[in-house]
Amino acid sequence: MLHVARKTNTDASRSEKSRLEEAIALTAAIGLEVAHGLIASIAKPTPATLIGTGKVQEIKALCADLEPEVVIVNAALTPVQQRNLERAWSSKVLDRTALILEIFGERAHTREGRLQVELAHLTYQRSRLVRSWTHLERQRGGFGFLGGPGETQIETDRRLIGERIAKIKGELEEVKRTRSLHRRARKRVPYPIVALVGYTNAGKSTLFNRLTSAEVLAKDMLFATLDPTMRGLKLPSGRRIILSDTVGFIADLPTQLVAAFRATLEEVLEADLILHVRDLAHEESDAQKADVVKILKELGIDEDERIIVEVLNKIDLLESDVRQSLLSRNRAKDAMQTGESVAVSALTSEGLESLLKLLDRLLGSREQTLRLSLTPDDGAGLAWAHANGRVLERRSTEKGTYLVIAADPPTIEKFTARFGRQIKIVEEDQPRRAISS
Ligand code: GDP
Ligand code: MG
Secondary structure, eight states: OEEEEETTOSOTTSOHHHHHHHHHHHHHHTTOOOOOOEEEEESSOBTTTBSOHHHHHHHHHHHHHHOOSEEEEESOOOHHHHHHHHHHHTSEEEEHHHHHHHHHHHHOOSHHHHHHHHHHHHHHHHHHHHHHHHHHHHHTTOOOSSOOHHHHHHHHHHHHHHHHHHHHHHHHHHHHHTHHHHHHHHOOOSSOEEEEEOBTTSSHHHHHHHHHTTOOGGGSHHHHTSOTTEEEEEOTTSOEEEEEOOOOBOTTOOGGGHHHHHHHTHHHHTOSEEEEEEETTSTTHHHHHHHHHHHHHHTTOOTTTSEEEEEEEOGGGSOHHHHHHHHHHHHHHHHHTOOSEEEOOTTTOTTHHHHHHHHHHHHHTTOEEEEEEEOTTOHHHHHHHHHHSEEEEEEEETTEEEEEEEEOHHHHHHHHHHHGGGEEEEOOOSOSOOOOO
């Protein structure tokens, strides 16, 4: 992993080291292990290789030693630079745009997401073809008679890519028209979905693994069919949730990838609750928060309709008195059952108990109690109710089975659709949702 830092870079606010760290986290997100990370400072880009000859040689020696599968350059490379570096290092080379595209490709779950990512991919490829074509032409001295085989091939490729792009754009229009239908159809999981959002490196995946590692729900058929970025988790009350890890926000996202990025966040739109994970120790923590809130708003995620919890992560990196005061605030909020933010360390597990309690309380506050009466012969109905709701009580007589079920709004809708008048919603006098922090 090579991060290329511009010495002339005026945006000194994000330190180059944290940019390298971000790139390493992105690489880890596609399951690659980073064997070595380094920074190259350049005053002026070298046209042929971007970085200077000395650095190219240094990395050549590293490659001979480490034999990496791929060298990732955290910068935009021209096609020529990419090819030259591949030759120099005898290794595959990816640039930043390609790396991010790779991640999006793995993470886009919806049809719209896949189409957006493919569109970005093809546009990227086409720009490569255009540039290498002019490059070839220049090499040949630009002679004019009917193009050679290379040129024809590239023109054909370009035409094919152009056709595919047009087709995808058409499909995207179609998907957008029917989007809400798809969303409703996908929402079949019987447990609330909790989505992790936040900047890359905030600690989303660490938190995801920490919270779900003790779980053995993988045997459960349901979870076996989910992708690895979704895992089941049991809260202290016994309530089950599905935790969903996301790609996260990326500093300096290449503009041609914005649409694809949004598409990978589509699953967040379906979440019942959103955990906004923040790196409290980051020098730009507040600016990052503002970015995330802005993008969520642009995605149409409304704080009034959705529960958003702020997870203030990495408190282990703070001064001990600050950390202690955050933790005692957690405890005060636990006791008073208030607040929608919680301080944690995904690394040391401090504060995680408070986080789980908070989730329990917020999700519980959306629940109502249902009573369901089933006839004695309705075994299918009974099985369905157990699979789709959290059964609190079950009583059987010769007249039938009575169930008491805790259900959140979408579950109530499903039960009503399935059982109609056999369902009774029990009014409760406890408040629906405790607010204020
Ligand atoms: P993501 O990009 O949001 O998924 O972030 P990761 O979970 O990949 O974490 C990014 C980096 O932050 C990794 O090096 C983690 O080890 C580190 N990290 C995550 N949580 C904590 C934490 O609570 N404390 C500290 N000190 N480091 C953390
Ligand atoms: Mg991650």
